[in-house]
Amino acid sequence: MSEMTYRDALNLALKEEMRRDPRVITFGEDVALYEGSFKVTRGLLAEFGEDRVRDSPISENTIAGVAIGAAMGGMRPVAELMTINFALLAMDQLINHMAKVRYMFGGQVFLPMVVRMPSGGGSQLAAQHSQSLETYFMHCPGMRIAYPATPADAKGLLKTAIRDDNPVVFIEHEILYNSKGEVPEDPEFLVPFGVCNVMREGTDVTIVGYGRMAVLSLMAAAELEKEGISCEVIDLRTLNPLDEATFLKSAARTGRAVVVEECWRTAGLGADIACRIFENCFDRLLAPVKRVSGLDVPMPYSRKLEKLCIPSVAGIVEAVREVMAASY
Amino acid sequence: MESKLRELLSDAELLGFYEQMVLSREFEESCAEQYTKGHITGFLHLYSGQEAVAVGTTAGLQKEDYILSAYRDHAQAIVRGADPNRVMAELFGKATGICKGKGGSMHLFDPKLNFMGGYAIVAGQFPIAVGLAFAAKLKQEERIVTCFFGDGSMNQGNFHEALNWSRVWDLPVLYICENNFYGIGTVVQRASALPALHRRTCGYDIPSEKVDGMDVIAVYEAVKRAAAWIRERQRPYFIEAVTYRFRGHSMADPATYRSSAEQEIWRSRDPIPNFAKRLIDEGITDQAALDEIDARCTARVEEAVRFAEESPWPEDSAVWEDIYV
Ligand SMILES: Cc1ncc(C[n+]2csc(CCOP(=O)(O)OP(=O)(O)O)c2C)c(N)n1
Numbered sequence: 001m002s003e004m005t006y007r008d009a010l011n012l013a014l015k016e017e018m019r020r021d022p023r024v025i026t027f028g029e030d031v032a033l034y035e036g037s038f039k040v041t042r043g044l045l046a047e048f049g050e051d052r053v054r055d056s057p058i059s060e061n062t063i064a065g066v067a068i069g070a071a072m073g074g075m076r077p078v079a080e081l082m083t084i085n086f087a088l089l090a091m092d093q094l095i096n097h098m099a100k101v102r103y104m105f106g107g108q109v110f111l112p113m114v115v116r117m118p119s120g121g122g123s124q125l126a127a128q129h130s131q132s133l134e135t136y137f138m139h140c141p142g143m144r145i146a147y148p149a150t151p152a153d154a155k156g157l158l159k160t161a162i163r164d165d166n167p168v169v170f171i172e173h174e175i176l177y178n179s180k181g182e183v184p185e186d187p188e189f190l191v192p193f194g195v196c197n198v199m200r201e202g203t204d205v206t207i208v209g210y211g212r213m214a215v216l217s218l219m220a221a222a223e224l225e226k227e228g229i230s231c232e233v234i235d236l237r238t239l240n241p242l243d244e245a246t247f248l249k250s251a252a253r254t255g256r257a258v259v260v261e262e263c264w265r266t267a268g269l270g271a272d273i274a275c276r277i278f279e280n281c282f283d284r285l286l287a288p289v290k291r292v293s294g295l296d297v298p299m300p301y302s303r304k305l306e307k308l309c310i311p312s313v314a315g316i317v318e319a320v321r322e323v324m325a326a327s328y
Numbered sequence: 329m330e331s332k333l334r335e336l337l338s339d340a341e342l343l344g345f346y347e348q349m350v351l352s353r354e355f356e357e358s359c360a361e362q363y364t365k366g367h368i369t370g371f372l373h374l375y376s377g378q379e380a381v382a383v384g385t386t387a388g389l390q391k392e393d394y395i396l397s398a399y400r401d402h403a404q405a406i407v408r409g410a411d412p413n414r415v416m417a418e419l420f421g422k423a424t425g426i427c428k429g430k431g432g433s434m435h436l437f438d439p440k441l442n443f444m445g446g447y448a449i450v451a452g453q454f455p456i457a458v459g460l461a462f463a464a465k466l467k468q469e470e471r472i473v474t475c476f477f478g479d480g481s482m483n484q485g486n487f488h489e490a491l492n493w494s495r496v497w498d499l500p501v502l503y504i505c506e507n508n509f510y511g512i513g514t515v516v517q518r519a520s521a522l523p524a525l526h527r528r529t530c531g532y533d534i535p536s537e538k539v540d541g542m543d544v545i546a547v548y549e550a551v552k553r554a555a556a557w558i559r560e561r562q563r564p565y566f567i568e569a570v571t572y573r574f575r576g577h578s579m580a581d582p583a584t585y586r587s588s589a590e591q592e593i594w595r596s597r598d599p600i601p602n603f604a605k606r607l608i609d610e611g612i613t614d615q616a617a618l619d620e621i622d623a624r625c626t627a628r629v630e631e632a633v634r635f636a637e638e639s640p641w642p643e644d645s646a647v648w649e650d651i652y653v
C-alpha cells in the first residue's frame with residue numbers, strides 16, 4: 001500500500017496496463033505533450049512514445065469513433081474526452097455506434113475500449129462545463145460505466161476497464177483528483193465490475209451513492225453517528241453492471257434508504273435506484289426512500305448559487321434525519 | 329509628415345482604437361489580479377495580446393451587426409460597448425452582472441449591443457451564427473453576423489457543417505478566425521492538416537484572406553471591406569487574423585509549451601505600443617496624451633472592480649429564475 005492521489009492512481013493504472021499490454025494506446029485532446037488538462041496522463045508520452053500516446057484535434061465525435069475503429073482493429077484504446085460535457089459532441093459515436101456495434105452485428109465483434117471523462121460540478125465553471133451526465137450513459141444498454149470514489153478504486157477500476165472486452169465509459173470526478181488514499185501497489189490489483197463497495201456498515205439507514213456523492217455520504221455518516229444514527233454507506237462503483245443485490249439487501253435490513261446523485265433529479269439515476277428498492281423491499285421499508293439530487297437547473301456560475309445546486313454533506317444529513325423521522 | 333492613418337480615419341477614431349485596446353488590456357490584467365485574490369473563480373481565459381482583433385473587427389462593423397464569440401470574450405463584449413462594471417460584476421458572480429452572475433467569464437451576452445454570446449463548448453457558436461444570419465436574411469435586415477473563433481475550433485464538425493451550410497444557403501456570415509497558434513497546449517500544425525487556416529475554406533467555396541492580427545488598422549480595413557462585400561452579396565466570408573495570446577490558455581495554464589524566444593518575438597509585436605508609436609510617428613498625438621488615455625483606462629477598470637466588489641450577491645431564489653419563459 002502507498003498513499004497517493006486519485007489522479008496518480010489513475011496515472012499508475014494507465015502506466016501499468018500500457019506496460020503489460022502493447023495494444024493499450026491512449027489519445028485525446030492535450031493528453032500527450034501537455035500531459036492532460038487534469039494531468040492524468042503525466043509521463044505517458046515520455047515512457048511510451050508518440051505512437052501509443054497521441055494528441056488529437058478538438059474533435060470529440062471522432063475521438064470516440066477512432067477508438068471504436070482502433071478497438072475493432074485489434075487495439076485496446078483508452079480515449080480521453082477532456083470533460084464529460086464534451087461527450088455530448090461524441091454521443092453519435094458513443095450511443096449510435098459504440099453501444100450498438102456488437103449487438104447489431106450479431107456478436108461477431110467486440111470493442112475492448114475505454115472512454116475516460118472527468119465530470120462533475122463545484123468549481124464555478126457554469127452551465128456548459130459543470131454537468132453530471134452519468135444517467136445519459138446509464139440509460140443506454142451496451143456499455144459498461146465505472147465511476148470511482150476513492151484512489152484505490154480509481155486504480156483498480158481503470159485497470160479492470162482496460163482489461164474488459166466491453167466498451168467502458170469511465171467517469172472521473174474533477175474535485176476528487178487531489179483526494180488521497182491508500183492504494184495497493186500490486187500491478188495485479190483489480191477491482192471487479194458489478195460489486196458495490198460497502199464503505200461503512202450500519203444498521204439504521206442505507207445511503208447509496210457513487211463518485212463524489214459516495215465520499216460526501218461517508219462524511220455525512222460520520223456526522224450522523226454523533227446523533228446516534230448508524231448509516232450503511234454503499235458506493236455503487238459501477239453504474240453498469242449495477243450490483244443491485246448489495247444495496248437491496250442492505251435496504252431490506254435497515255428498512256430506510258437515501259439515494260445520493262449528482263445529476264439532475266428528474267428522471268435521474270437516483271429515481272431508478274429508489275424504484276428498485278421500492279420494487280424489491282417494499283414490505284421491509286419503514287419509511288419512503290429519499291433522494292438527494294442535483295437541482296433541476298442549468299448550473300449557475302455564481303458560487304453563491306452554485307452551492308445550492310450540488311448535493312452537500314449537510315443536505316445528506318438532513319435527508320437522513322427526515323427518513324429516520326418518517327414512517328409509513 | 330503626411331499620415332497614412334489620417335487618410336483612413338479621424339484622429340478621434342484612431343485614438344479611440346488606442347483607448348479600446350488599452351481598456352481591454354487593463355481589464356484583463358485586472359481580472360488576473362482579481363482571480364489571484366479569489367474574487368473571480370472558475371475558468372478565466374484572458375485576451376491580452378489579441379486586442380487588435382476585437383477592436384479592428386468591431387470598428388469595421390455596423391451597430392446592428394451581430395457578434396458571437398467563444399469563452400475568451402471579455403474584450404469583445406467591452407469593445408462592443410458592454411459596461412465594464414457589469415462585466416466585472418459578472419466575473420465576481422454578482423447580481424449586477426451582465427448575465428446576473430449566472431454565466432461568468434465564459435458567457436457574456438448583451439442583446440442591446442447585438443452581442444449574442446460567449447460559448448464555452450468549442451465551436452458551439454458556429455451553427456448559432458448561421459441561424460442568426462438566416463433570420464436576418466428572412467427578415468430582409470441589413471445586418472451581418474460576425475463569428476469569432478479560435479484556430480483549434482476549426483477541427484470540429486460544427487465548423488465544417490456551418491461553413492458549408494452558410495454557403496449553400498448563401499447567408500451573411502463573417503467568420504473571424506483568431507489564429508493564436510494554440511488550442512490549449514496543442515500547436516496548430518499538430519492539429520490542422522493544413523496550417524494555413526484561411527485556405528481551408530476553399531472546400532466550401534467561401535473566399536478568405538489572412539490579416540496581421542497584431543495590427544489594428546490591418547484588421548479594421550479587412551473587416552470593413554469584408555463586411556461591405558457580405559452585405560452586398562449576402563454570402564459568407566472568412567478572415568484569418570494571425571495573433572498571439574500573451575498569457576496561458578487560462579489562468580490555470582502555465583503555458584510551458586511555448587519557448588521564451590517565441591514569446592519574446594510576439595511580445596515585440598504587441599499591438600498596443602506598436603500602434604502608439606505609429607500614432608506618434610505620424611504626428612497624430614504625443615506621449616503625454618497617450619499617458620492620459622492610459623490613466624483613464626486604469627481608473628475605469630478600478631471603478632469596475634469597485635462596482636463589482638460593492639455589488640450584492642444574487643438572491644438564492646434567483647437559482648430557479650430564467651429557466652423557462
Ligand atoms: C467541445 C469542447 N472540447 C474541448 C473543450 C476544452 N477546450 C476549451 S478551449 C480549448 C482550445 C480551443 O482553442 P482555440 O479554438 O484555438 O481557441 P483559443 O483558446 O486559442 O482562443 C479546448 C480544447 C471545450 N471547451 N469544448
Ligand SMILES: [Mg+2]
Nearest residue numbers: 478479510511
Ligand atoms: Mg487558439
